[in-house]
Amino acid sequence: MAGGTWNVTDQPVLPGLYMNFVSAAGNAIQAGARGVVVAPVKAHWGPVGQFVEVGSEAAIRELFQEDESEGATAYSTLYLALLGGPKKLLAYRLAGASATEASVTLQDESGNAVLRVKAKYPGKRGNDFIASVEPSLSLPGSKELKLYEGTALLRTFPLGDGSTLQAAAAVNGDPANAWIVAEALEEGTLADVSGAALTGGDSGIADLTNAEYASALSAFETQDFHVLTLDGVSDAALRTSVAAWVKRVRSEGKGVIAVLGGSAADDTAADAVSKAVARSAAIDHEGVVNVGTGAVLNGRAYSSAQV
Structure with a gap:
């Protein structure tokens, strides 16, 4: 029978209800x-x-x-x-008054600023967000935006052909997106970028x-x-x-x-x-x-x- 003390960094081996314990404790x-x-x-x-x-x-x-x-x-x-x-x-x-959302501006293949990605809320948490635009492995010929918090992947947004209008619609129209908003600055196609960090977030405290x-x-x-x-x-x-x-x-x-x-x-x-x-x-x-x-x-x- 499962028993003992739960430890996140040294998880028990015996089967039981340990995995449910964390969510139960949170509620x-x-x-x-x-x-x-x-x-x-x-x-x-x-x-x-x-x-x-x-x-x-x-x-x-x-x-x-x-x-x-x-x-x-x-x-x-x-x-x-x-x-x-x-x-x-x-x-x-x-x-x-200093409260500000962290943000990053993404470019097209000509180096023009075409899409602004901004944290949904003001605060320093947004400074940990990282955006990457890369070819989709599941849909050849299309692109996707991956949003990370540190090293943890929060969400993958399918961008279709990578146009800025489609990208903004994909990010803002995702009902499960609780982290960022996107604004198309110009029409264009997003260039691939790895590890574009959002910066400038201030909690206003x-x-x-x-x-x-x-x-x-x-x-x-x-x-x-x-x-x-x-x-x-x-x-x-x-x-x-x-x-x-x-x-x-x-x-x-x-x-x-x-x-x-x-x-x-x-x-x-x-x-x-x-x-x-x-x-x-x-x-x-x-x-x-x-x-x-x-x-x-x-x-x-x-x-x-x-x-």
């Missing part, structure tokens, strides 16, 4: 039955300024990735929110300010939800703005609650309790919950703002 944390939560997040991938429903941990990875380098917050914020068992979780990706959060609050007013949580942000000015917003919308009949907290430094300070009490006293409103302590989950420490 283990998912939506529950209580209320609607909305959360602004920062990420290196995914739609910007749009509400996206997230129903499982696997969906977080698919929509926003697990990468939380350089200030990204989507994975941990949405993961912790799902642990609370909301009926619906709405994510709203924020990005500053470094220049993100409280103004983007304020704009998000205005967008949140268009949604029906019960709880607002920030993505681990503990800036005092932003807390004040959110509290004022909650007080206003509640006075207008929208009975939402915001859940806020402090920084990891506040949580571990010698006067951590007094800091938490001071935050609560400054807000002093039934529509705002102030979390006063951080936590450790699966070996990772989270601040009270994240909790």
Whole structure:
């Protein structure tokens, strides 16, 4: 009988249900039955300024990735929110003015720029995309575009005779294409190219300010939800703005609650309790919950703002 501990790099030999374990684990944390939560997040991938429903941990990875380098917050914020068992979780990706899609321009056989291939969303993930145009092995006389992420093949797009109009239609009309868009710049036939890297992608995190959060609050007013949580942000000015917003919308009949907290430094300070009490006293409103302590989950420490 199959047994033992699953290890991705040292896979068990005995037959069993091991191969199903990874997908099952990815869906283990998912939506529950209580209320609607909305959360602004920062990420290196995914739609910007749009509400996206997230129903499982696997969906977080698919929509926003697990990468939380350089200030990204989507994975941990949405993961912790799902642990609370909301009926619906709405994510709203924020990005500053620097947010840009990675792109590459492909040429025809005369060296003219004829097709622009661009990542579907702004973010540094697109900088890992590589496009190759080559003759099709299965359809002699035709070409195909292969899209890689690093060394992993994401998708092969059949391009027919390789004309730019046909290529753009093939890429943009593929319902399974979740990574790139194409724009024909001129009519022509694509030249073969190997390893054309997309560049220039920026996640728009470094220049993100409280103004983007304020704009998000205005967008949140268009949604029906019960709880607002920030993505681990503990800036005092932003807390004040959110509290004022909650007080206003509640006075207008929208009975939402915001859940806020402090920084990891506040949580571990010698006067951590007094800091938490001071935050609560400054807000002093039934529509705002102030979390006063951080936590450790699966070996990772989270601040009270994240909790």
